[in-house]
Amino acid sequence: MARSERLLSLLQVLRRYRRPVRGQALAEELGVSIRTLYRDIASLQAQGAMIEGEPGVGYVMKPGFMLPPMMFRSEELDALVLGMRWVADRCDKTLSDGALSALAKIAAVLPTELRRELEESSLLVGAPLKRHAYKVSxxxxxxxxxxxxxxxxxxxxxxxxxxxxxxxxxxxxxxxxxxxxxxxxxxxxxxxxxxxxxxxxxxxxxxxxxxxxxxxxxxxxxxxxxxxxxxxxxxxxxxx
CATH class of the missing domain: 2.30.30 (SH3 type barrels.)
Incomplete structure (x- = not known):
């Protein structure tokens, strides 16, 4: 597992716990050594993750920490692009504008390589078979x-x-x-x-x-x- 994916997995695991969880339990769940776990937690803390705790006591992440988009995997970006394009094409103007705005915000903070992958995605949305007229907003x-x-x-x-x-x-x-x-x-x-x-x-x-x-x-x-x-x-x- 690449280090970036390992750090993302650690954040996702920590999000599931509302109380401190011991480092050994985290290491076993992630399939890494305890020393690797301690290094990964220190790295995430240095990047701004609000993880509290210490060895022997346990770790907990404060609510509200957002995963940086640069940690999205390729298949996650594909899902975002396809979903946003579907909403932009199929929904009313409010949701359509919201989808395009959200996609632009994500693209703006991606590193160059992933931004290019997002912008050049080949996942397209086909035209609907029939469009209905709606009298109610x-x-x-x-x-x-x-x-x-x-x-x-x-x-x-x-x-x-x-x-x-x-x-x-x-x-x-x-x-x-x-x-x-x-x-x-x-x-x-x-x-x-x-x-x-x-x-x-x-x-x-x-x-x-x-x-x-x-x-x-x-x-x-x-x-x-x-x-x-x-x-x-x-x-x-x-x-x-």
């Missing part, structure tokens, strides 16, 4: 999910029937051909998924829904597993 939907606000939506299903719903949005799912708002629907008293291109109008309500979105997501996963269902972008069962 995805910014508004994401904001409601973050704020855990109820939404009053007017929805048209695949047969053309229009209904009014009060929903608790807790996730927004991006497919190649659709975006799906995952909600608890007060009308149906159950989980329902709504294609955002079929939402005719939406109003964010002042009232917050009574559960945390993380709780709703856990409950949805549990119900989804029990019923052997999945999220589909094209189905009459998406909202009924």
């Amino acid at each position: 995805s910014d508004l939907l994401r904001a409601a999910v973050r704020a855990e606000r109820k939404l009053d939506i007017t929805y048209m299903d695949s047969s053309g029937a229009v209904s009014q719903r009060i929903v608790w949005p807790f996730a927004l799912v991006y497919f190649d051909q659709a975006r799906v708002l995952m909600c608890w629907c007060e009308l149906r008293a159950d989980f329902r998924n709504f294609r955002s291109d079929r939402i005719l109008s939406v109003e964010e309500m002042e009232e917050r829904y009574p559960k945390r979105r993380s709780t709703l997501l856990r409950e949805w996963r549990k119900a989804n597993h029990a019923a052997s269902r999945t999220i589909l972008p094209e189905s009459d069962s998406i909202a009924s």
Whole structure:
């Protein structure tokens, strides 16, 4: 293992622990000698890593230390480029601009060799099969999910029937051909998924829904597993 990869692995291991962990345990997990471990910790501390502790006592890393992008492996850079390009091509302007800005920030702090590798990446995103027109801003939907606000939506299903719903949005799912708002629907008293291109109008309500979105997501996963269902972008069962 190259030294840079070994240092990255040590940082990742330390991040998992909230309490001091003995050097010998770290050395065994990483497959290095205790002397090598001590040298690596000293090297990381010299580079600014907030690692506290000493031999015989244990080591712990303070929260908030950011891994320098220069320590990204080639496959990690490939994943970043492909993911950012997908978002830039498939998502609304806010997320698209955010993806391109984040990619530029990463490129700016990479060493020359890795920056060239990022800029010359051959991983490309193909054109979507079909682009839908959206009457409702995805910014508004994401904001409601973050704020855990109820939404009053007017929805048209695949047969053309229009209904009014009060929903608790807790996730927004991006497919190649659709975006799906995952909600608890007060009308149906159950989980329902709504294609955002079929939402005719939406109003964010002042009232917050009574559960945390993380709780709703856990409950949805549990119900989804029990019923052997999945999220589909094209189905009459998406909202009924």
